[in-house]
Amino acid sequence: MAAGERVRISNRSGAIRVSTAPGAALSVDGAPVTRDEDGTWCVRCGPGSSSIEVTCADGTDLVIGTVSGHVDVQGSPGAVRIATVSGKIAVEQAARLDVRAKSGHVEVGRCTGDCHVVVTSSRVEIGEAGKAVLSGISGRLVVDELHDAEVKTVSGDVTLGARGGGRIAVRTVSGGVEVELPPDSAPHTRLTSVSGHVECECPQGDDGEVRVATVSGRVKVSCR
Amino acid sequence: MTTATGTIVFTDIVGFTQLTDARGDDFALAMLERQEKVVRDALADCGRVVKELGDGLLLWFDDPRDAVRRCLQVLRTFEDDTVGDVPLWVRVGMHFGCPRRRGDDIIGRDVNLASRIVDLAGPGEVLCSQATADEIGELPGVQFEPLGPVFVRGIADAVPIVRAVPA
Numbered sequence: 001m002a003a004g005e006r007v008r009i010s011n012r013s014g015a016i017r018v019s020t021a022p023g024a025a026l027s028v029d030g031a032p033v034t035r036d037e038d039g040t041w042c043v044r045c046g047p048g049s050s051s052i053e054v055t056c057a058d059g060t061d062l063v064i065g066t067v068s069g070h071v072d073v074q075g076s077p078g079a080v081r082i083a084t085v086s087g088k089i090a091v092e093q094a095a096r097l098d099v100r101a102k103s104g105h106v107e108v109g110r111c112t113g114d115c116h117v118v119v120t121s122s123r124v125e126i127g128e129a130g131k132a133v134l135s136g137i138s139g140r141l142v143v144d145e146l147h148d149a150e151v152k153t154v155s156g157d158v159t160l161g162a163r164g165g166g167r168i169a170v171r172t173v174s175g176g177v178e179v180e181l182p183p184d185s186a187p188h189t190r191l192t193s194v195s196g197h198v199e200c201e202c203p204q205g206d207d208g209e210v211r212v213a214t215v216s217g218r219v220k221v222s223c224r
Numbered sequence: 225m226t227t228a229t230g231t232i233v234f235t236d237i238v239g240f241t242q243l244t245d246a247r248g249d250d251f252a253l254a255m256l257e258r259q260e261k262v263v264r265d266a267l268a269d270c271g272r273v274v275k276e277l278g279d280g281l282l283l284w285f286d287d288p289r290d291a292v293r294r295c296l297q298v299l300r301t302f303e304d305d306t307v308g309d310v311p312l313w314v315r316v317g318m319h320f321g322c323p324r325r326r327g328d329d330i331i332g333r334d335v336n337l338a339s340r341i342v343d344l345a346g347p348g349e350v351l352c353s354q355a356t357a358d359e360i361g362e363l364p365g366v367q368f369e370p371l372g373p374v375f376v377r378g379i380a381d382a383v384p385i386v387r388a389v390p391a
Contacts, residue, residue, distance in 0.1 A: 010373045010382040044382075063372030065382045083344065083374040083385070098371055100344050118346035135346035137239050152313060152347050154239035171311055173243065194309045215309050 001026045004078060006061040007054060008036075009043040013068045015051040020058045020075030029053040059095075117141075132160075157217075165208040176218040179210055185223045193219050227322045231291040231356060232330065232338040233271075233283040235263060235298075238313040238347040240279035247310065254307050255279070259314060262305070266298045274330055280342070284330060288320045288360050292388050295350045296366065303348060315349050317342025320356040333379075340376035341385060354384035367391040
């Protein structure tokens with residue numbers, strides 16, 4: 001199996017586990033495999049809730065759909081797209097990521113490109129992302145290390161660890177926002193909160209941009 | 225009952241329940257009125273508001289290309305819009321299908337599917353069924369990004385979804 005091929009996996013309620021390895025052949029346990037006209041490999045579980053285990057080559061693009069089954073992706077896939085209602089999602093690494101979940105927990109180790117996560121009440125924890133585009137209603141959103149970010153949430157708290165020099169834009173209604181930058185950073189900041197406390201420990205400069213707008217959330221930008 | 229072929233569109237205000245709880249009913253009304261005004265202004269003569277549904281609107285477009293273009297335009301308007309000091313975030317889901325007509329209303333599986341698609345969208349996003357993108361084919365200035373098969377409540381099979389973004 002070559003990198004860049006696509007595997008589409010759907011399973012209503014059973015768990016989906018995918019692992020990738022350099023040059024690995026496609027191997028599937030728990031569901032039949034077919035191939036679409038466009039060359040996409042399709043793994044689809046019938047009625048019932050059996051779990052699916054897939055092994056494929058590093059760089060494979062993954063498209064995964066489930067209702068409540070847990071999704072666990074290990075290795076180095078290409079672009080990963082996951083949609084679920086309530087299942088827990090864990091992705092060790094991806095070149096690009098799009099995740100949609102209503103509730104549950106979304107955990108991403110590293111996403112080198114755009115990391116797009118849309119949730120309702122899920123808690124989102126991302127280790128490292130090139131650019132994080134996150135939106136939620138009430139779940140807490142945390143990214144340990146990123147370059148650029150666009151975040152919108154109603155009441156969820158947002159915590160971002162920025163590498164500095166990038167563009168960070170966060171908007172919340174009542175969620176608190178904390179942005180941590182490297183020591184000696186001097187970003188251009190525009191921080192507004194109608195009724196919340198705003199605190200910025202960094203000097204103004206042109207080392208990237210941090211824009212935070214919230215109605216009643218607390219805002220803190222620090223350099224450490 | 226007769227059938228109609230076209231594009232079923234749902235809009236939804238993100239966080240409406242939480243904002244109503246925090247800000248009160250008058251604020252909720254202001255959000256709804258603002259959403260409806262922006263949407264009606266954008267429809268011109270290529271679509272119609274079928275009905276209001278809580279914090280969303282059900283729209284109808286004969287031409288799916290009009291649906292995508294106008295909805296992207298609507299969301300651009302909402303991008304920096306506020307009601308009072310609160311941002312108004314709207315999301316859109318759509319599906320091309322053949323619902324049954326019941327007077328001015330439309331009903332059926334395709335309507336149900338469109339209403340589930342909007343649930344998957346983030347603020348400022350237009351999500352479409354693959355059927356909508358297939359019907360459109362190429363649309364200058366718009367790109368369709370596949371998001372994959374998605375299970376939605378009340379629909380047995382996974383539904384392929386795409387995101388419409390300005391190219």
